[in-house]
Amino acid sequence: AQKITQTQPGMFVQEKEAVTLDCTYDTSDQSYGLFWYKQPSSGEMIFLIYQGSYDEQNATEGRYSLNFQKARKSANLVISASQLGDSAMYFCAMREGYGQNFVFGPGTRLSVLP
């Protein structure tokens, strides 16, 4: 079974608008971490934001925020005020327990339109 599901293979958003990228996860662990990465066409993986399973508040980093709904096992990424440079692949990832390996989702390709 897929541990990380990203149901949107591709998304379009108008410049300066907000966009939500979906991520649902599956784990029976009580302690886990959720991550979002951005991969531009250059190929590098850029860490964006982290949410711990025990964190009560949603994580925010600049224009990025993570909408964490623990009961629904969802960790959606919200990008506010989209910029052309936000066009990239976005991967949701999860670390189960302590010191365990990561699991990545299949990714969502975001295209920001001028």
Next chain:
Amino acid sequence: EADIYQTPRYLVIGTGKKITLECSQTMGHDKMYWYQQDPGMELHLIHYSYGVNSTEKGDLSSESTVSRIRTEHFPLTLESARPSHTSQYLCASSDLGQGTDTQYFGPGTRLTVL
């Protein structure tokens, strides 16, 4: 900002050649990883290490081998390259001691085997 380096960035090589992809990090992280990724697709873990002299195979079977003689260095070797090895290879490192175990990635090596 992460300090993790990969060389070469691009490599085009003939079938049957032996190649080594270099990965180094200056953050003192104990954990290091190698992922294989086809363009626009999800990442597959092929090797990981929890410290010096520790190496494990990942989820995706790979004909490559790795070594971890020094904390900062985690090279990947293909004894005999084949066209099926054509892909992008991403190296990452993390430090559970920092609490989140966030993986930081190098810029990647794009390998083409003719």
